[in-house]
Amino acid sequence: xxxxxxxxLSNIIGIISIILLIYWVFIFISIEVFGLKIFRENMTQTFxxxxxxxxxxxxxxxxxxxxxxxxRIAQKHxxxxxxxxxxKNKILLISFIASFPIIFSVLFLGDFLTSAKKExxxxxxxxxxxxxxxxxxxxxxxxxxxxxxxKKTADILSLMSKIDKNYKSVxxxxxxxxxxxxxxxxxxxxxxxxxxxxxDKINYVLQTSIEERKxxxxxxxxxxxxxxxxxxxxxxxLFYPVKSDNNIVVFYFSDRQEYGKIGS
Numbered sequence: 001x002x003x004x005x006x007x008x009l010s011n012i013i014g015i016i017s018i019i020l021l022i023y024w025v026f027i028f029i030s031i032e033v034f035g036l037k038i039f040r041e042n043m044t045q046t047f048x049x050x051x052x053x054x055x056x057x058x059x060x061x062x063x064x065x066x067x068x069x070x071x072r073i074a075q076k077h078x079x080x081x082x083x084x085x086x087x088k089n090k091i092l093l094i095s096f097i098a099s100f101p102i103i104f105s106v107l108f109l110g111d112f113l114t115s116a117k118k119e120x121x122x123x124x125x126x127x128x129x130x131x132x133x134x135x136x137x138x139x140x141x142x143x144x145x146x147x148x149x150x151k152k153t154a155d156i157l158s159l160m161s162k163i164d165k166n167y168k169s170v171x172x173x174x175x176x177x178x179x180x181x182x183x184x185x186x187x188x189x190x191x192x193x194x195x196x197x198x199x200d201k202i203n204y205v206l207q208t209s210i211e212e213r214k215x216x217x218x219x220x221x222x223x224x225x226x227x228x229x230x231x232x233x234x235x236x237x238l239f240y241p242v243k244s245d246n247n248i249v250v251f252y253f254s255d256r257q258e259y260g261k262i263g264s
Contacts, residue, residue, distance in 0.1 A: 017059050019096070024052075026100060030107055115231040119238070121166040122253045123227060126240035129160055129170075129251070136160075141244035143174045150187060150199055157189035166255070173206055173239070173250040175220035184208065184216050186252065215239065220248055 130137055136156045143149065153172065161170050171188040178201050186206035208216065218224040219241045228239040240251040 023099075023103070027103065027107065030104055034108075115236070118231065118236045118255065119229045122229065122236065122238040122255070123240070125164045125166045125253060126227070126238065126251055128164065130242055133160065137242055138244050140172055141242065141247035141249050143176075143247060143249065145176065145185075145199065145201060147199060153187045154189050157187070161189050167238075167253040168255045169253075171252045171254075173216065173252050175216070175248070176201060178202060178205075182217075184213075212239070216250065219250060223248070 133156075136159075140153060140156060157170055157172065161167075169188070171186050174185050174187070176183055176185050183201070184206045185201060185204040187204060212228070215224075215228045216239070219239075223243070225241050225243065227241065230237045234256060236255045238251075238253040240253065242249055242251060
């Protein structure tokens with residue numbers, strides 16, 4: 001292979017390496033800053049990607065160095081000069097710049113589809129639980145703040161949490177008052193009670209956002225029966241109201257994933 005071909009090859013490799021590195025950095029920053037969940041991600045794989053990024057940067061720098069050195073050698077032995085038309089350069093530059101919004105749009109669309117799929121999965125899980133556990137639902141809706149009801153609820157939720165793999169945890173939310181102050185209480189499958197101490201409502205108070213409080217208030221005071229789904233940075237939550245004998249509880253399904261991927 002003559003020097004001219006080596007220079008051309010090193011140019012191509014160097015440019016491709018730099019472009020791939022720029023794309024990698026752009027995608028990684030987009031995912032981290034905007035909380036987009038498309039690719040499988042965890043700490044180990046993020047570390048591997050970082051190593052690949054560093055190696056790509058070193059490889060690009062090395063190729064550029066070789067490119068300039070070989071260019072000097074080639075100029076001594078070959079007087080051919082490659083001329084690139086300005087028009088072609090502009091087209092390539094415009095195409096390169098235009099590719100970034102396209103990539104970001106694909107990432108955003110993938111994140112949207114991932115959230116939509118997770119929402120369908122959680123809603124289907126809620127429907128399945130309600131349809132297949134009629135007696136348990138009735139017991140859960142017959143809310144009484146005492147040890148017997150709390151223990152029975154924990155046992156029921158413990159079973160429900162093992163039935164469906166589409167969520168990592170399930171709890172129920174009820175409406176109550178503490179010293180005339182309206183509160184929402186959350187009961188989980190791992191609520192263990194002390195034999196020598198009565199349960200305290202304040203230990204079960206659910207911390208919520210303004211949007212969630214408005215939604216729950218509407219559910220318990222206006223018999224609103226629509227579910228509420230939210231997704232943020234790999235956290236998926238679904239509030240699913242259930243009514244039995246004029247009593248209402250809200251199933252709270254949550255799932256935390258280190259990644260979001262369509263088809264996962």
